[in-house]
Amino acid sequence: MSIMQQKTVQTPHGTIPYLEGGSGEPLVFLHGAGGMTAQDPILEALSATHHVYAPFLPGYGETDDNPELRDMLDYTLHTWDVVRALGLRDPVLVGHSMGGMIAAEMAAVCPNDVSRLVLIAPAGLWKDDHPIPDMFTLLPFELPQYLFHDPETGAKLMTAGARIDDPEFLKAYLVRNARQLGMAGKLLFPVPDRGLASRLYRILAKTVIVWGQSDRLIPPVYAKGFEAGISGSQVVEVPEAGHMVILEKPDAVAKAVASVT
Amino acid sequence: MKFTWFNLMPWPYLPDDFREKNRSVWVDIDQKLFDPVKAHEVYNTYMDLLEYADTLGFDGIGVNEHHQNGYGIMPSPNIIAAGLARRTKNAALVVLGNSIALYNPPVRVAEEFAMLDCISGGRLVAGFPVGTSMDTNYCYGQIPALTREKYAEAHELIIRAWTEREPFAFNGHYNKLRHVNIWPRPIQQPHPPVHIPGGGSIETYDFCIDNTYSYSYLSFTGYIRAKALLQGYWDQVAKRNAPDTSPYRAGFAQTICVAETDEEAERLYSEHVNYFYNRCLHVYPGFADAPGYRTIKTIQTGALSQYAPPRGGFGQLTWKDLTEGGHVIAGSPETVRQRMEDMIKGLHVGNIFCLMHVGNMPAEKCMYSSKLFAEKVMPKLKTLMPEWEHDERFWCHPVDRQARPGSLPAPYAPARATETA
Numbered sequence: 062m063s064i065m066q067q068k069t070v071q072t073p074h075g076t077i078p079y080l081e082g083g084s085g086e087p088l089v090f091l092h093g094a095g096g097m098t099a100q101d102p103i104l105e106a107l108s109a110t111h112h113v114y115a116p117f118l119p120g121y122g123e124t125d126d127n128p129e130l131r132d133m134l135d136y137t138l139h140t141w142d143v144v145r146a147l148g149l150r151d152p153v154l155v156g157h158s159m160g161g162m163i164a165a166e167m168a169a170v171c172p173n174d175v176s177r178l179v180l181i182a183p184a185g186l187w188k189d190d191h192p193i194p195d196m197f198t199l200l201p202f203e204l205p206q207y208l209f210h211d212p213e214t215g216a217k218l219m220t221a222g223a224r225i226d227d228p229e230f231l232k233a234y235l236v237r238n239a240r241q242l243g244m245a246g247k248l249l250f251p252v253p254d255r256g257l258a259s260r261l262y263r264i265l266a267k268t269v270i271v272w273g274q275s276d277r278l279i280p281p282v283y284a285k286g287f288e289a290g291i292s293g294s295q296v297v298e299v300p301e302a303g304h305m306v307i308l309e310k311p312d313a314v315a316k317a318v319a320s321v322t
Numbered sequence: 323m324k325f326t327w328f329n330l331m332p333w334p335y336l337p338d339d340f341r342e343k344n345r346s347v348w349v350d351i352d353q354k355l356f357d358p359v360k361a362h363e364v365y366n367t368y369m370d371l372l373e374y375a376d377t378l379g380f381d382g383i384g385v386n387e388h389h390q391n392g393y394g395i396m397p398s399p400n401i402i403a404a405g406l407a408r409r410t411k412n413a414a415l416v417v418l419g420n421s422i423a424l425y426n427p428p429v430r431v432a433e434e435f436a437m438l439d440c441i442s443g444g445r446l447v448a449g450f451p452v453g454t455s456m457d458t459n460y461c462y463g464q465i466p467a468l469t470r471e472k473y474a475e476a477h478e479l480i481i482r483a484w485t486e487r488e489p490f491a492f493n494g495h496y497n498k499l500r501h502v503n504i505w506p507r508p509i510q511q512p513h514p515p516v517h518i519p520g521g522g523s524i525e526t527y528d529f530c531i532d533n534t535y536s537y538s539y540l541s542f543t544g545y546i547r548a549k550a551l552l553q554g555y556w557d558q559v560a561k562r563n564a565p566d567t568s569p570y571r572a573g574f575a576q577t578i579c580v581a582e583t584d585e586e587a588e589r590l591y592s593e594h595v596n597y598f599y600n601r602c603l604h605v606y607p608g609f610a611d612a613p614g615y616r617t618i619k620t621i622q623t624g625a626l627s628q629y630a631p632p633r634g635g636f637g638q639l640t641w642k643d644l645t646e647g648g649h650v651i652a653g654s655p656e657t658v659r660q661r662m663e664d665m666i667k668g669l670h671v672g673n674i675f676c677l678m679h680v681g682n683m684p685a686e687k688c689m690y691s692s693k694l695f696a697e698k699v700m701p702k703l704k705t706l707m708p709e710w711e712h713d714e715r716f717w718c719h720p721v722d723r724q725a726r727p728g729s730l731p732a733p734y735a736p737a738r739a740t741e742t743a
Contacts, residue, residue, distance in 0.1 A: 126618075131468060131495065198460065198608035235621050243467035243614025250612070251463040 063099040064108055065115070072142045075125035079116035079147070083108025086322055087152040089144060090115040091160030094184075094196070094245035095208075095305075096237075097121065103157070103307035106315035111153065111322075116143045118160070120244030133248055133255035137166040141174075150174075153322055154266070157181040157307050158279070159245055162257065165287075168268075169260040177321040178266035181314060182279055182304050184249060185257035186286045193279055197242065197250055210275035210303040218308060261290030268294035271317045273302030273309065295320075323666065323704050324717055326382035326416045327375030327692065328575065328675045331368050331402075332393040334682035335360060336601045341637055346606035347392040349460045361395065367685050369402060373409050374689060375678070378696035381717075382414035382447060384675055386519075386540075387421055388454075389461040393602035393681075400434045407442035408727045414718045415442050418519055418538060418675070419449020423469055424462050427497045428476035432483040432504050439508035444720040446508065449538070450477060451519040452526070456605065459612040467614030470525070472496045484513040515716050517573060517673070522551055523620045527558040530571070536673055536716040538573035542603060542636075545576060545665035546648035552669045569666075569707050570716040573673030576665060577680055579652035580694040587652045590687055591680065592641040595650055598681030599636040650680075655698035662699065666706055673716065 065082040080099050088111035090104065097104075097115060107113045119127040119139065130139055140163050144152065154175050156164030161183025168175040187193070194207055201219075209215025224230040248255060268291045272284045284296045297317040302310040336347070336355060344352055372383045385402045388394030396402060403415050415438060420431045439446040452473050458464045464472065475494040482490065482502070489503035508514050516535040520526035530537040537555055539548055552572060559567060579595065581587035636649075644650045651661045666674070678692045705711075 128471070195460075197466075197612050198606070200608050203608075232622070236618055239613050239616060239618060239621055241613070246466045246612065246614045247468065250459070250465050250614075 063105070065099040065104050065113070067099060070116075070143065070146045072139070072146045074119070074127050074130065074139055074142065077116055077124060077143050077146070078122045079114055079143070080104060081112075081114055083111055083113045085111045087112050087114065087149050088318070089147075089149065089152045089154050091140065091154075091156035091164050092118065092121070093156075093158030093160050094242060094249065095158075096241050101307070102311040103314060106311040107155070107318060109315065110319055114147050114149065114152070116140070116147075118163070118244065120240045130244075131247060133166060133257075134170075136163055136248060137170055140167055141171065151176050153177045153179070153318065155179040155181065155318055156183060158304065159184050159248060159253075161185070162248060162253070162255075165257055165261065165264065165291075166255075168266050169257070169263040172263050172265040175264075175266045178264065178268040179271065179318050179321055180268065180287060181271045181307060182273060182276055182283075183270070183287065184253040184279060185255070186283055186290075187252055187254040188282065188286065191280055191282050193253060194277075195251070196278065197246065207278040208303055208305045210273060210301050210309055215303070215305065215309075218305075258286070258290060261287065262292070264291045267321050269317050269321050270294055270296045271306065271314055272296065272298050273304060273306035274298050274300050275302060276304045276306070278304040323706055324381040324414075324570070324673045325700055325703075326384040326414070326673065326675045327372065327378075327380040328384035328386075328416075328418075328677050329368050329372055329679045330386065330388075330394045330677065331364075331396045332598065332602050332679075332681055333395055334364065334597075336392055336597070336682075340601045341604050344604070346609060347602055347604045348388075348456045349390050349606070349609045351390060351392045355392070364395070365402075368679070369405055371679060371685060371688055371692075372402075372406055375692060375696075376406075376410040376413040378692060379700070380413055380676070380696065382416040383410065384416035384418055386418045386449070387451070387457070389457045391456070393598070400438060403438050403446075404441065407438055407445070410442075411724065413445070414447050415445050416447040416517070416675075417449055418447075418517055418540070419451050421453030421458055421462075422450050422476040422480060423453065423458060423464055423473040425476070427499055428479050429483050429499065429502060429504055431476070432480040433506070435480075435514065436484070436504060436506045436508045439510055439514055440506050442720075443724045444509035444514075445718050446510065446514045447517060447718050448514045449517045449519055450480075450535075452523070454521075455612045455615040456609045459615055460609050465614075466612040469615060470617065481513060484508060509721060510719055515718060517716070522554075523616065524554070524558070524623060525617060525619065527555050528562065530555075531559055531562050531564050534715055536571055536573050538575070538673065538675065540575040540675065542575075542577065542599070542649065542677075544644075544648035544650065545574065545661075545669055548574060548669060552671070556670060567670070568710050568713045568715075569670050569672030570710060570713050572669070572671045573675060574665070574669055574671045575675035575677055576662075577650045577677040578658060578662075578691070578695060579650060579678075579680065580655055580658050580691045580699060581652075582654060582694075584653040584657055587654070587657075588641050591652060591683070591691070594681040594683040594687070595641065595644060595652070596681070599639055599644065599649070602681055603636045655694055658695065659699045659702050662703055663706065666703065672707055672710060672713075
């Protein structure tokens, strides 16, 4: 049993499911392109010290289809709508990967509403010298080597419960993949840059940037780009962790989160 | 029946070990394999072959659009069609087509197609594909989940640009234009006939039915495997109460090789067919369908797996597999006639896109096969659908008097002033 409970909240873009658990200061966690489950260890780790709200982004979980959400600004404002609908003011804002990109945009668009920000291997920047692999072309068996410090263990985490010989399972997998990565593509395809670099200077929050040292999807050199763009920000590198640092080292991430609060 | 001689324009110099040494013929194909000087010959030969098909009496000659693709070196079919418009006389120019979500703004397509229609004297058949995921998403960077919305907007804009007679403003999500007023506009009224190449997306069926466009299934897997897909289309035609079931509502692409005998066909063409299926269709699976490119509705039908390449890929298929499986219709004129008749009746299709140039087939063999088809097969198939003979909705309507290139008069000669020195 997870300590996270699934609830829903109404927004102008329909009913949004979210996971809630723990107690303490309110914290909003925004998941990455791979999605989120109530069993994710990062949620448990964060809820030990915080009251965690983790909304499903459009296209993930049991969200409605939102074809009218098309671009970065749409998603940024939608996620603010969710925060408001949850009745929160200035929660600790935490985002992983694509969720980190959205969190950074939220903080840049409304700098006075975010005083604490944690970006975990966020997307959103592009360096020509360090091109990010095209995750949309990767076949399932190719993903672990980019996502995990230890691909072998990572592969087992990813395929737990998969029944690839069952056509119904495969169809459900394809539908979920199309919904999730279809949405993610609106922010990340074909190059995950929607102009965030030119807006980072607006962020006023106390910011911590967390990166797995073995991240082969968005390499740690990108931490420097965020650090340079956000005044006063700090980088925490986590050893023996890849892009899925939230799966591989959830406690180290939670510790970094605690440092902004 | 309408027979269109189609050339994908494959690069004919992919090495023997292409499959082993390269992950994909498409998107990230090795630059070193392209030789621009050889391409000079290749393009001119391919255009000559399309013109030759016109002289053989094919109803249409067909071109299409692919990008960064070793089996289709035609990123701009309009350039080829422009050349063909000048040097052909009778055949429809079937441009299948322009991927309209890729053009900014899409009025460019309305303009270029209008130019082609004017230059060719109303011989244009216009194709509007959504485009494959390889072309549209991976090569041209369109966001997969927005591609269909962008396509639908481009379609609306083009049709309005073709048909409205006053300048208008267009305020779309992807195109903001204050003064749409294309000049020239097409000869054919209200606009050239439209064919929509599709590959199993059920939304495309409805789009064709609702707009009286022809649905074209351009696969390389042949007519036997196409039955399920086209049956799906015809079921939808019935379900939506379309006014008729004209076979011209559908088109189908088929690889065809004709020789004097079945044995000669295998001897002459098997290496070129093998080149096509083994090297040209070697596409990295990660490029096949960008997530979000297919609609959820289409995935939920579970139909896509039926159209996927065979397990293990095409490379393992022998001549026998390919001909018996219907991927390729090959043999003597009588063998080909029988199988074509099965295909036409079985799929109920009126527009046939004849893939007569295959892989690295040299011009002389292609001409031999095309001539035999035109002389000994096509005449026997022409009248297979007599009850629909007068359905003109899906084909072009050329003007009666076609201008001829090279028909300039003698240049103006001023009267000689004889008194000057």
